[in-house]
Amino acid sequence: MDWTGGCLCGAIRYRATAAPAYASYCHCGMCRKNSGAPFTGFVQFPDGVFAWTQGEPAAYRSSDGVIRRFCGTCGSSLTFEADGLLFLTLGSLDTPEAVAFDRHTYTRSRLPGIALADGLPHVPGPAGGKGGRPID
Numbered sequence: 422m423d424w425t426g427g428c429l430c431g432a433i434r435y436r437a438t439a440a441p442a443y444a445s446y447c448h449c450g451m452c453r454k455n456s457g458a459p460f461t462g463f464v465q466f467p468d469g470v471f472a473w474t475q476g477e478p479a480a481y482r483s484s485d486g487v488i489r490r491f492c493g494t495c496g497s498s499l500t501f502e503a504d505g506l507l508f509l510t511l512g513s514l515d516t517p518e519a520v521a522f523d524r525h526t527y528t529r530s531r532l533p534g535i536a537l538a539d540g541l542p543h544v545p546g547p548a549g550g551k552g553g554r555p556i557d
C-alpha cells in the first residue's frame with residue numbers, strides 16, 4: 422500500500438511505498454509554533470521509500486541541523502528533518518487515521534489541560550536513537 426500526502430492547497434504532494442516505521446507526537450514549543458497546534462504528530466518511513474511527487478517545498482532552518490519544510494503557497498507544515506532523518510507531519514498525510522503511534526516526546530513541555538488517554542509512553546525530552554529521534 423502506498424502512503425500519500427501533501428499540503429492544504431495541493432501544490433506539494435508526496436508518496437511513500439511502505440508503511441511508517443515510527444511515529445511520535447511532539448509537545449515541544451518549537452513544533453507548537455511551527456504547526457499552530459497544541460502538539461504535532463510526526464511519521465517516519467523506512468529508508469528509501471519516500472519521494473516528493475509534485476511541487477517543491479520551501480525550507481526553514483529552525484535550529485542547528487534542523488530543517489522544516491512547508492508549502493510556500495499555503496504554509497502547510499510538511500517535515501521535520503535532522504541527522505539525515507525525515508519525519509512527515511501527521512496532518513499532511515491523506516490517511517493520518519491509519520498511523521499507529523509509538524510515543525509522546527517532549528512531554529515536559531505539554532500544555533496544561535491536554536489529557537492523553539492513548540496509553541503510549543511519555544518521554545520528557547527527545548526520544549533518542551534512530552527510529553525515535555525527532556525533535557529538536
Ligand SMILES: [Zn+2]
Nearest residue numbers: 428430492495
Ligand atoms: Zn500548499
Ligand SMILES: [Zn+2]
Nearest residue numbers: 447449452556
Ligand atoms: Zn518538537
